[in-house]
Amino acid sequence: MAHVAPEIFNGLILGAFFAVVAIGLSLIMNLTGTINLAHGSFMTLAGYLAFAMVSAGTNWWFALAAAPILTVIVGVAVERTLIRPLYRRDPVYSLLLTFGLSLIAEEVYRLIWGTNGVPFSPPPSLQGSVSLGFTDFPAFRLFIAGALLVIIVALVVFLQRTRLGLRLRAAVQDSEMIAALGTNTQLLYMLNFGLGILIAGVAGVLAAGLLGLNPQSGNALLMPAFVTVIVGGMGSLLGAVAGGLLIGVAISVTTLFLPAFSEIVMYILMAVILLIRPRGLFGEEGIFG
């Protein structure tokens, strides 16, 4: 039982990853109806861009900031040219498009960086471990926990306390109405997509340092993120956070006692929650209410 406390802490960090990726997915999905299956590919792209910068001698911290921004530029270009024409169509169209994009992206990464994974480390200042009293914990994991917390809080503040955040929430409720009131909804869609990709980009660079970096690595976090959206409830920021943390802890603790079930525990959790509360934990009409 002595292992449980550190594992719950580990699970919270893993869950925060799922939550952040799920929030990015939710942002894009709730406003434009796009189920972005290429989300994991954008995470991978950010990881590779950071790797390329660090390999070229750039400071790791600069890469952490710059790689997600470059990924946003690519993401917005994709949104404007490929996804935008599908906004008023059935979501299956954008689902198929982003599915195809993820396949193409994977092959492009293979062509550029090779099939083999590439070495990407956190900076020396984040290597080693820190004593938490009940356990020694890797410094990089603690940094990730802090960074993810900052992202989530910043997003809440942005959506709840800024005019742009207000417009985004209003657009989810009724995009035609706010267009009639003079808001440029296309610009809003683009900014929203870019914000989702920015979050994915930061998570992608952090995940590359924590785990491995290869052409498929981003997709490993995509499926749990989808489950997080369902468990937490569509349209709820709080739900994404709670769902992610719940799944992360469930996976970590199950791994400790029943490793063979660690892969399916999130699906069992999803099934149970959907049976009890079909909308998910915090699901409601609208978004981020």
Next chain:
Amino acid sequence: MSDGKVDRKSFLTTAAITSAGLVTGFPAILPSRAFAADTLKVGLNYEYTGVYASYAQSETRGALMAMDAWNARGGVMGGTKVETVQEDNNNNPGTAVEKARKLILVDKCPVQMGSISSAVSLSTSGACNALNVFYIASGGHADAVTGEKCEYSTFRTCHSTWMETHATGYSLVEKFGKKWYMIIPDYAFGHALQTGYHDVAKYTGINFVGEDLTPLGTTDFSPYLTKVLAAKPDLLIVLVQGDDFVNCLKQVHQYGLAGKLPVGGPQVELEAVWALPEEARVGFWGVEWYYKGASVIGNNNKLANDFIAAYRKKYGTPPTARSAFGYITMDRMLWAINQAKSTNAEKMAKALENAHFNSLFEGGGYYRGVDHQLMWPMWVASIRAKGTPHDQYDIFDVVDRREADFIEQKAAEKEKVCHFNWPT
């Protein structure tokens, strides 16, 4: 849904479709070599996507180099050129069976080679045997391939898990101690390695203080590493491979384990170690082939030296053990066709059984008649964090060589479990 909004029902439906896609895997977009009617087509059934993709690429590169060498000499059976048809089995045993049947029935490949995963090797072996098609398992290590599930039409190039564990087990006990903790991939390969080390334990007194089975594709190893820290073993044995190996070793470093206890195992792959940051490159491991060292390739092995030089020139990196598996497999397969003057599985098998040959390693080897396992040595090496000033890829210090006869089960033992059902 027509207004572009996603409701709960439609999201769940699409999520279910997505889940199915992610679980079953996405098909890879792969080049297939064009072929003419008067060529011999060799089917390559590999994991071109998934955690073993880099190994599949290395084996394919090696195989293509062997094929090119045969074609440069005029082809097989008096002038028939050889070409490949490559299929991605997505690291899925079921998909591998479908791809094996497609290669045979649609693409008309009379012979086949692959794969990386033991589970895939086993399913492909069965699928090929059902159609009496000759198959060489180039890279799936589980004992069963040349053990209880052996087939007359199947041969294996890489080492068996028995060979890997018995080549390394005694050295690891001697060097580090008897209190072991094992992290094991939860499928045929991992189970077979676990069995192998349990056999070594009978003679050495190894005390397993922890044995965790991890699902293939595990990204977070922290729960296991927390338990390892608490168990305080003499040695952490890492049996996971591919991307799982990279994730595990990275996290071993992050948790400071590498500084507290030694790490090792029966098998390490250059592809995986190259993907590790320098600080995470640690351990004492079994090595199946290396591109340097007199004990591995010999002092004047022209074939090996030419292969290594040509490979580096063509692909920019030195060949790995996987590249060697691919080369040896394709070379022996074409030799067997040439020798049998046929692609008939039975004739090829008879030609290849117990036929000694010299190849990329010192001393030569042969596919043993009793089980069709390639009998060749293994090596033990420690990893260096950095390459040499002249070669950034040179990160193994090969310290020992283990001969095949001493690390594989005796023929009499294999006769008890491996029974070929010859067609005649």
